[in-house]
């Protein structure tokens with residue numbers, strides 16, 4: 001091939017853009033205006049040394065791998081492709097291996113610069129749909145970037161020093177399907193996602209920590225389901241179990257709501273609409289100003305719902321007790337009072353709480369909750385709503401870890417490659 005002086009300059013220019021140097025060199029750069037593409041062909045100086053990608057040994061060049069392509073950062077508005085036949089070496093110890101290229105990680109269809117850029121774009125996007133559009137990359141391509149980024153991040157991640165673990169379930173897909181999450185409570189990050197919400201799921205979550213670190217966890221926050229408790233007993237018997245106060249609040253809210261529904265039905269049968277449209281007044285912590293006067297009037301009426309609500313509100317003081325002894329005293333007082341009432345739904349919750357009291361009182365030693373996991377809900381809901389290309393649990397897991405794992409996911413851009 002005859003090259004003019006001008007073409008040489010263009011090739012050298014692209015070489016600098018790519019950050020590659022000897023023994024690699026840009027052979028040609030073709031601009032395809034019709035397809036809006038630049039194809040950069042990279043060659044190998046035949047006299048240059050080859051080294052085994054496994055052991056680094058300099059060895060004999062065997063042949064060239066078939067031609068292949070890598071997606072690179074766009075040059076101006078042009079989608080940019082690198083094309084090369086990479087030499088293969090014959091290592092006495094490892095056999096015939098394709099040598100490493102300075103512009104991509106082994107097995108990737110993207111250059112390091114493109115992957116680093118794509119990871120940042122995906123992280124900043126509200127949805128994967130948006131990421132596919134901005135990157136001009138298909139769903140599978142985006143998922144591959146996500147998979148590789150998470151793999152890199154998990155390999156670099158440290159779980160040292162984790163003292164508090166959160167175990168929590170989230171609904172997944174249609175029907176009664178669940179996934180479970182382990183969170184690092186202080187670090188505010190998701191550590192692992194597994195299918196199901198039973199004991200096996202709980203044990204799998206614990207195994208996200210290496211055995212040494214697992215044995216150093218002081219406490220774990222979780223709901224009152226038997227599975228997570230048994231899993232913790234099996235995998236980290238030293239860890240205190242702290243039942244999450246948001247789950248307790250939910251039980252009490254549900255009891256108030258069930259009481260209201262039954263009472264509303266009864267009143268309506270007598271033509272009384274007192275409880276109509278009041279559902280959210282009983283559940284909310286802070287009422288909108290416009291509803292406050294009306295709600296105060298409701299409380300004046302002798303309603304079962306109002307009494308159930310009062311027990312729920314009273315219970316929040318439990319968490320503010322100064323220590324476990326006073327927490328236990330408060331609980332005994334509250335429970336006695338509930339058991340004297342005729343509020344069957346609230347009584348049922350009081351009995352449940354009494355059964356789990358030991359693991360409610362641990363809160364005074366380790367005041368932890370699953371608030372971190374609750375905080376990830378909106379992000380996780382958005383990932384779930386992004387239904388395209390989201391066929392399997394595996395994709396769901398990697399996307400949660402990508403967005404909520406606080407992982408270091410960028411590939412190392414090799415500074416040596418710019419020489």
Ligand SMILES: [Zn+2]
Nearest residue numbers: 052055091094
């Ligand atoms: Zn070797």
